[in-house]
Amino acid sequence: MNASRIALVTGANQGLGRALVEGLAARMNPDGLVLLTGRSRQRVTDAAREVGRLPGTRASVEGRVLDVTDTEAIARLAEDLRARYGGVDIVISNAVARVLPEESQAERADEFIDVSNTATHAILRSFGPALRPGGRLLVVASSLGTLGHLDPRLHHWFDGASLEQVEYAVESWRSAVHGGSAQEAGWPVWLNVPSKVAQVAAVRALSAERRAHDLATGTLIASVCPGMVDTATSRPWFSDYSQAQSPAQAAAAVLDLVFAGHVDPALYGELVRFGKALPWHDGTPPVEQDRMLTP
Template sequence: MTTDSTPRVALVTGATQGLGRALVQGLTQRFTERDTVYLTGRDAGRVAAAAKDLGVSGEVLDVAEPGAARRVAEQIRQRHGGIDIVFNNAVMRTGPADPPAAVIEEYVAVNNLGTTGVLRAFLPLLRDGGRAIVVASTFGSLRYLAPALHDRFDDLADLDEVDTQALRWRDAVRDGTAMAGAWPAFLNIPSKIAQVAAIRTVAAQRRSSDLERGVLLAAVCPGMINTPTSGQWWDVSGAPSPEQAAVALLDLALGPVDPAHYGELVRHGEVLPWK
């Protein structure tokens, strides 16, 4: 993180509702008036309304649009010189009635290509002590994937290879071969695994220099959250609200770096096994 004399800058994607909005709200509560929080989303009207309501800066950012993350990152570089916290939270939500083949194109564009696009755009801007956190889930572990598919996402060379594997899976869902093979029917599983693979891949390249600079890269599982979307899949009546779920993520972003968390999937301060 920057020194006490330097204003901090944070950005949250997919922040007009749910967990993303709660993360923005939590950052404003923990930041000072000198700091800046960017609330982003793809709908200009909703971004403007949410930013005004929370008293933060709003930026339109559709992570599925090629070049959009780089455009916003360049604006932040020009305004602030760098960034301290990035929460990649944007997600395309689907319901049980959505045919996988009909939604997979946009699903991968937002959840997976969007994630790697945000990492490419904002990692070069991270200041000393910075945090780049990808919101994933418990499903982002290889233990939820058939062993025959593990090498698709393990020990990948770079983010281009992560994208290649995500697109191979997308194409298999689209043409129906995924259902005939070892891929799980629940789209969330391969998608979250690919998100965690993206963090693991860039972390393997940056670990030594990042830890020297106090930088943390991690994927995070917020746990079950009581939202209308989650309610389509599970009984979430007893689950935490987005504001409650955001606390552990904010603690991770604003607390001291635990080297054991670097490049891993973290839930409530504990590392979840990759495989």
């Protein structure tokens, strides 16, 4: 990887995203730059300033306003980084929409899908070409992202799909939710399951196109499962937090993958949890009353 590295994290004002920025800023060289992004200018500015003042921070930290639901803004930022720095070395797509258990999943579907899926597709499309040799492009998903967590009737939408096919599947799911036919077709009520499967499928799609070139240049594209993390987004969904990690603990395994000197071909394009790939076809469809968000 380049000596003067450029890193970017989405959804980085708080929680895991903030911890990832702190870890990147501590591990990168002093001539590196970490871009902390989020929707609120004030929160982005405050968070970047606070991380910059931490005693362990070595790299520069700058805040950038980025609404990940604005796909054109994502494309503009990628082009800006290519123009200014020749590209980017580390991209971690982490943004997620917060949904509470008492809220209607169907009513929140558009925001959830836009933040988790449409944005993921845009980041892969825009930042894949901007990734410098030896770079890392990681999408934060969860262990629910393996195909087996969906009804078998839905597997054909995502198994071996291209990025365009994943996008079509996501929009078909969205339409089914709004049309009231989602459950009849096999889609689970809980948005997080198909959303995570689609995120992992999108990463697999891009990786399939780039695998030979990326492995030859030491470049890694993958989705990551950080495990159960104690954050404001996930806390409402769990009654037992005894096994939950702090954001800093969860960020550590992701950062170890970022800074690994060698790209393990077995991890390329896969869903990685604590340094190991989760089998794509594993998992069982969740029981609807098991309201699990991000294990």
